[in-house]
Amino acid sequence: MIPRSKNFRSWFAWFSDTSQEPRHYIDGCERVLQWLAEDAEGFSQFREELAAHIRDSSLPPPRRETQWTTDEWLRGVWFDAFGPEPPPDDPYPVPAEQWGRVRFTDYMLHAVDEDEEGSSDGAAEWLARHGLTAQGIHDAPTDGMMNVRPQPEDYLDRLKRLTEAGLREPQPGEPWYSSPA
Amino acid sequence: MVVSDGGRADAGAGARAAGAGGAGGIRRAVEELLRVEAEVSRLVDGAARDAGRQGARVADVLRQARHPPVRNTADEVAGLSATLPGAIEPIAQTSSAALATEVHALLGLLAVDHHHLDPLPPLNTGAPRTSGGMAGAFPEGFARDYVQTVLDDLRRGRATTKDQAGAHPDADQALVDAARGAIVAAVSPQHRRQVDDWLSHPDCHAVELHGPQVSDRELELRAGWTRPPDRGIGNADPWRLRDDGKVVSKHRAGTEATRFTSAEAFARPLEMFLDIADRHPGGLEHLLDENFPAGIAPVFIDAASAGVRPDDLTGFRGTGTGTAAAAKDWRKMRTAAMKKEGECLPPVRTVAYDPTVEGSVPGVRLIFTRNAEGWVMTTYYPAGEPSYDNVRLEELT
Incomplete structure (x- = not known):
């Protein structure tokens, strides 16, 4: 079981919301290299814990999301923050060719414009680090987009095993969940 | 049949x-x-x-x-x-x-x-x-x-056109200043200086984007085309429609745009937050330092405890954006419309909503970030619920 730590909560605040003002998310993605380089307090633990939540499906879903859609959200955050290499031991890594072609992340949607004039100041560096181009992202048609993949066949079995092993908490809506009295 | x-x-x-x-x-x-x-x-x-x-x-x-x-x-x-x-x-x-x-x-x-x-x-x-x-x-x-x-x-829901967004009149600096003045006047005298400092800081856009002087139409155009409500003043983003009909802007907007409907509604949660910070040993800077080691402090204050009532908040949001995946689809389609040459009927629509009525836990989000000089309030806005891992004000007391 990995309950999320106070350190995780603190760092995740840079990445957890783009509903109204995505600029903090963009800032966070663009400051990652600096935080790693200066060994910012708690940042490498945040990275490890994010990978563990993806591996163990252990971050509790927000309202209206399932564990699978939550895991998929975190894969997007990982990509934006740490680059195209999937997190260690990800059981369902996203095929590299999907990013920026059928699957779009918050950084791509908010910081990368077709024109430099509309792009974030750090976008060129971010694109190079992620092996993408602004034009490629903008030319990708919207009809085929798949921002969350279908839930894999074996996913529920895996969740059940992880829950039984105590690596994650049962969540409402899951077959083995019983609501607190 | x-x-x-x-x-x-x-x-x-x-x-x-x-x-x-x-x-x-x-x-x-x-x-x-x-x-x-x-x-x-x-x-x-x-x-x-x-x-x-x-x-x-x-x-x-x-x-x-x-x-x-x-x-x-x-x-x-x-x-x-x-x-x-x-x-x-x-x-x-x-x-x-x-x-x-x-x-x-x-x-x-x-x-x-x-x-x-x-x-x-x-x-x-x-x-x-x-x-x-x-x-x-x-x-x-x-x-x-x-x-x-x-x-x-x-x-x-309904759609707006690019031309409507482009033709909307620029903001008026005098109205923004008057709104800020009214908000500062609405907090108690011992907090006026602090609130004025926060809201006047160049990194803070709380009044410009979410103040009572913002019109509902401006919220609708922000959600629909990312047009910032403060376009045309100070250091606001120069959002524009280029000659080829594409929108060019660095302003970032998500699927929702909200505002406070009065200076008093804007001031009440700030007052409550400052009362709590005052009681903390070492004051505001220590309160934030201790609780937010990563240098960003998103604090959520729920409407009921802040004395925020229905009609104090209002907003626009994208239609059918209730899940993360649906919100991404919506945003990608909005971007495609913005970058399409010429006028087009947007593939996305927006709908007016009252966060105090529609939200599961309505309230306000207050966001501070730490820079070389200390903590700066970067934004402050109404929302229908806390975002993931927002820290509730009760957790800080």
């Missing part, structure tokens, strides 16, 4: 074609069909006097749907409307049944393939069209909830 056997045999063909595009494709196809349904209902309901003309228009609307079975129905409706001037109800039944069959097939794909739910029960086409509208024909649970949510949004 006046649906031909040919239409029945084809039912689901459009759904299967749309389903090939993944969950995003299915959602868009469902929403397109429901938009057609909403339009058809509107026309049919007002059709008492001129059934023939209205029937022809219904047929036109049906033909716009990119689903072969629905288009086939259009011909049937056109035939009916020509020969039976009084045949309002058959027209409604025919078009509704064809649309409902397609939507049901699409939702089945979404439920089974993408959400791993049990197959949907068969569509109850016998349900009267009036009971809960089209949603009443869907089985209780996932399908009915989804259809109801999307239908409600679409009935209330």
